[in-house]
Amino acid sequence: MRTRFLKVSLLCAFFAAGVFVTGCSDDNGYSDVDGQSPVAELKTTHLQSAAGHDFTIEGTLTDADGISAVRLTCAELFLDKTIDLIEIYGEPKTSYNLSYKFNISKNEIGEQFTVKVTVVDIGGRETSQDVLVTMDGDYENPVFVKAPGEKAIVLLADGVTPTYTLNVSVTDDQVLKYLEILIEGLPDYSPLRVMADGKGELNFSKKIELTNEVKDYKMTFTAVDNTDKSTVVKSVLSVSELQDFEKMYLADTDDLTNDVFGVPMVINHTGSFQYKARYYNKEEGTQIYFLPQKESFEPVCFGLNLEDKDKLTYASGKDGVNPIVLETPNVYYEIDINIKEATYSLKTYSVSEATDPINYEYGQLCDMPRNAGEPQFNFYIGWGDSPQNAGEHLFVQDANNPHLFYYPAAGETWSLESGEEMNFIISNYHPNGWWDQVEWRCDNSTDIEKFGYFSKADNVNPNWEGTNRKWADGSSVQDYWMKPTITKGGNYRFEFDAHLGRGKIVPAN
Incomplete structure (x- = not known):
């Protein structure tokens, strides 16, 4: 059957070269109906993709004589595909819904490509369109690199207005649109929308003054990218008296957010308001602090009293306290703290004792x-x-x-x-x-x-x-x-x- 269709196509092409053509046909009823080239109505001629991802070329193809094949070619992507409709269906199609998916290699480094889509009818006539494929597709939701944890705590202190420093960092694999901040009970954040100005990263930091009362504020952070993909983080900002924190962390670095996991280091909760840390000290003079939250030294940071280094205290940020300094290198330290009694103790043991x-x-x-x-x-x-x-x-x-x-x-x-x-x-x-x-x-x-x-x-x-x-x-x-x-x-x-x-x-x- 396919051989016969090809012969018919060649015959039609031969007569089309003459001065006057009335059409051609064969015994199977296929004929040159209108002498027109195929019509290709593609959904779009610009597709966005990325290395390791797909793109799909779609459209409606029509021809009164019948479409015999569709070719898709792009040498740079090593794409050379022929969809043979006669082989698939046993006959040409006067209408065909094209939907062709192609996966780009994850190692592709090019920035844009042109895919040529060619539609061929049984008379040998062709119609071609170019589809531009750019490598700026957005497949990922925004990511919060830094945001408050499930609960952010501000402790009340006599004569001091409670404050909380909000730090939020968001990234996207392409372009961010905005960050929206909703803090229920605070008019300036109901909601506050921070635009990203076409960038892939947004950093927001602001000190917030709170009322001097025990109160919880519900916080919602919504990051939206240019394709309206979104990520939501929820937290509670709690203004409270000193509490028996469920978890406490040891911080030995200022960089608390660039780790995959493990920074700061969680320590053991050994009793009411009591915690024990074991820590291997690699070098002399290591400075450490204790935090009830992982992402920041604010709003609560435990260290030594600025006036009395024998006494444990807390502040909103490490500037309000002195660090605990570990002087002996290549030993394990055991550190006990009682945040209610404002006490701490240190002792060391060797790696051979561990x-x-x-x-x-x-x-x-x-x-x-x-x-x-x-x-x-x-x-x-x-x-x-x-x-x-x-x-x-x-x-x-x-x-x-x-x-x-x-x-x-x-x-x-x-x-x-x-x-x-x-x-x-x-x-x-x-x-x-x-x-x-x-x-x-x-x-x-x-x-x-x-x-x-x-x-x-x-x-x-x-x-x-x-x-x-x-x-x-x-x-x-x-x-x-x-x-x-x-x-x-x-x-x-x-x-x-x-x-x-x-x-x-x-x-x-």
Whole structure:
């Protein structure tokens, strides 16, 4: 059948070259009806896409004689597609709804491309249109890089007007439109719309004065991009008396928001208004503060009284307090604070006195289970989705502290992409993927703050002071994998302390 259609097309083309043509036909009833080229009505001739994403060319194609084929070509994208309607349907079509999807390579670096769409009828006549494909498609919702947590707290103090410094940072993979801030009960923020002025990043900071009374303010932050994709964050701003905070964090850096997880470091809540931190001090003179919120030193920062360094106090921001200074390097500090009694205490212990659950010597042969006849292998830990895969991301043991591990090795680069979703555990390496030996899980897969030892084989160092598959408070460590999402692409470093059960992924220097 196809051969016959081609012969008919050639015959029609031959007569069309004459001075007078009345049309041509064959025994099957296909004829040159109107002598016109096909009509292509595309939905759009400009499509937006991006590397690793699709674009779809759509439109309605018509021809009175019948469409035999549609060609789509773009040499730069290695696109050369012919849709043979006669082969698909057994006959030409007088009307055809085109919908062709093409996936752009994730490695594509070009900025724009032209796809030629050519419609051919059985008379050999053609109609072509160009479709411009630009690489500025918006596929991601805006991301809050910095925003208040579920609850932001301002503490009342005698003779002081309570203030809160609002810090919000939003990014988008293309262009932001605006940030809208609604704080119920504050007229200036009901709502406040901050325009992004065509930029992909927006930073907003403002000090807010509040009434001197115990009160909660509901806050809603809405970021909208140029394609009207939106992301919403909700929080409560609570003005209150000193309270027994559910969580407290140790901050040893001013940069609290560029980590993937782990900064600042959560510490243990040991009693009413009481908290205990264990911290490995790498160098002399480390300055630390304590915060009941993760994202900022405001509105509450605990440190030492400016007039009496023996007394713990708090202020709205670290400028109102002195830091606690850790003078001895390469030791663990144990720090107890009581925020109600305004007291604190420090003591140190050596890395040799510290214990962790690992029951093997790092880098040496181990007696971990293996198949009969297989050789022994050296003990290492790493991160990955199996003990086999952990071998591709092995931690390096710190030269001064055997409980401390890093990834990648010095001089190597580890890059993470914005929007990338990780999914891993920390485990021993095993060439055949044995499970349940030396492993850690986390407290919350998407909001990781601490790591719990998780050996189903109960493979535990007998000298370890901790408890397998239990947190310090006695609750059970669940089988939660680490699944953080990267908000900002770049080079990173993973640091893990097996003694503390704490880890962090931070930008590499």
